[in-house]
Every structure is written in C-alpha cells, then in structure tokens.
Amino acid sequence: DQQVKQNSPSLSVxxxxxSILNCDYTNSMFDYFLWYKKYPAEGPTFLISISxxxxxxxxxxxxxxLNKSAKHLSLHIxxxxxxxxxxxxxxASSGAGSYQxxxxxxxxxxxxx
Amino acid sequence: xxxVAQSPRYKIIEKRQSVAFWCNPISGHATLYWYQQIxxxxxxxxxxxxxxxxxxxxxxxxxRFSAERLKGVDSTLKIQPAxxxxxxxxxxxxxxxxxxxxxxxxxxxxxxxx
Numbered sequence: 043d044q045q046v047k048q049n050s051p052s053l054s055v056x057x058x059x060x061s062i063l064n065c066d067y068t069n070s071m072f073d074y075f076l077w078y079k080k081y082p083a084e085g086p087t088f089l090i091s092i093s094x095x096x097x098x099x100x101x102x103x104x105x106x107x108l109n110k111s112a113k114h115l116s117l118h119i120x121x122x123x124x125x126x127x128x129x130x131x132x133x134a135s136s137g138a139g140s141y142q143x144x145x146x147x148x149x150x151x152x153x154x155x
Numbered sequence: 156x157x158x159v160a161q162s163p164r165y166k167i168i169e170k171r172q173s174v175a176f177w178c179n180p181i182s183g184h185a186t187l188y189w190y191q192q193i194x195x196x197x198x199x200x201x202x203x204x205x206x207x208x209x210x211x212x213x214x215x216x217x218x219r220f221s222a223e224r225l226k227g228v229d230s231t232l233k234i235q236p237a238x239x240x241x242x243x244x245x246x247x248x249x250x251x252x253x254x255x256x257x258x259x260x261x262x263x264x265x266x267x268x269x
Contacts, residue, residue: 074256133197143258
C-alpha cells in the first residue's frame with residue numbers, strides 16, 4: 043500500500059522553462075511534506091519542505107504547493123537548469139517532532155540544454 | 156562540515172552469507188536512520204536511533220537484520236543470512252535531533268545478493 047505516490051517516473055523539460063513535479067498522498071495523518079533531490083551514486087539531499095498549515099513555501103527557484111483537500115503537492119522549479127537533472131523524491135511524515143519519512147518512488151527530471 | 160560516512164560503497168555476496176554496513180553520522184547529530192532503497196522504489200525506513208536507543212524498528216526484519224549504535228555515534232547494520240530480495244542500496248541518514256526535518260544522507264552501500 044503506497045501512501046506517497048509519484049505517478050510520473052520521468053519528466054523532460056527544456057532549460058529555462060518550468061518543471062512541475064507532482065505527488066499524491068493517501069494518509070490523512072501526514073502533516074509535513076518534503077522534497078529530496080538525488081544525483082546518481084549520492085544520497086538524497088534535502089531541497090524544500092512545507093507544513094500542513096501552509097499552502098505554499100518558496101525558496102529561490104523552488105516552490106512547493108500543498109492542496110490538503112486533494113491530498114496533493116507539487117514542486118515547481120523556475121527556471122529549470124541542466125544542473126537540476128536528478129531524481130526527485132516526495133516524502134511525508136506524521137506526528138509532531140519525529141520525522142520518520144515515507145517516500146514516494148521518485149521522478150527523474152531531465153533538463154535539456 | 157564532514158557529511159555522513161558509509162562503508163563499504165559496494166558489496167557482493169551470495170545468498171545465506173552475512174554482511175555488515177557501517178555508518179558514521181555528522182558530528183553532534185543525535186538521531187540516526189537506516190533506510191533500504193530497492194531499485195525503482197523510494198527509501199524505506201528500517202530503524203531509527205536516538206543517541207544509543209532505538210526509537211522505531213517496526214519495519215526491520217528482525218529474523219535476519221540487526222542494528223546497533225552502542226556509543227550513540229557510529230552504527231552498524233547487519234544482515235544474516237542474506238536473501239536475494241535484500242539486494243538494495245542501504246542508506247544511513249542523520250539529523251540534529253528527532254525534531255529536525257532535515258535528514259542528511261550518506262552515499263549508501265549498494266548490496267548485491269547472488
């Protein structure tokens with residue numbers, strides 16, 4: 043039973059355009075959401091997060107949007123750069139003060155120069 | 156600041172053999188996690204330590220997997236005996252404490268069980 047779903051295994055975007063990565067979740071107890079980025083042969087690195095009390099969080103070129111009623115979040119990257127090419131994992135946690143993360147399967151983003 | 160160190164980087168064993176992975180977290184990080192990432196899947200939590208105590212090992216297959224963090228610093232994950240389905244990347248992560256959402260991951264150990 044997958045509680046965090048990333049239904050697009052891959053995404054290709056032209057350099058300079060917007061990349062939109064989507065994530066859906068089923069567990070209503072999730073109250074904190076994170077995006078991690080992973081390059082080949084490296085561990086995932088934290089990118090951006092959002093609490094369930096917000097619907098948007100922005101950090102430079104990266105913005106995460108949360109739609110609690112739809113149990114959906116998305117990561118927007120504007121403008122996309124070739125260095126953004128990586129696998130992006132959506133993750134979620136529940137329970138205050140303890141970040142046991144449930145990860146999605148990941149979306150491989152390719153930014154084409 | 157040094158990152159999370161893991162060794163070995165790769166390991167190939169035959170089924171029914173045993174294997175151990177080592178992790179040294181970022182200095183001062185109280186919380187340590189072991190994750191299993193099977194090809195094509197997201198990382199799955201195996202065990203969480205707070206200092207030298209286990210917080211959650213509910214997803215650890217305890218009949219064959221064991222983990223320890225005796226002095227509250229580095230940690231070892233062992234599999235004995237290994238099965239074919241244990242082939243995966245084993246990721247260690249640490250965070251400042253349980254309330255920190257920023258987990259720092261090591262590069263992982265890629266295990267192949269033949």
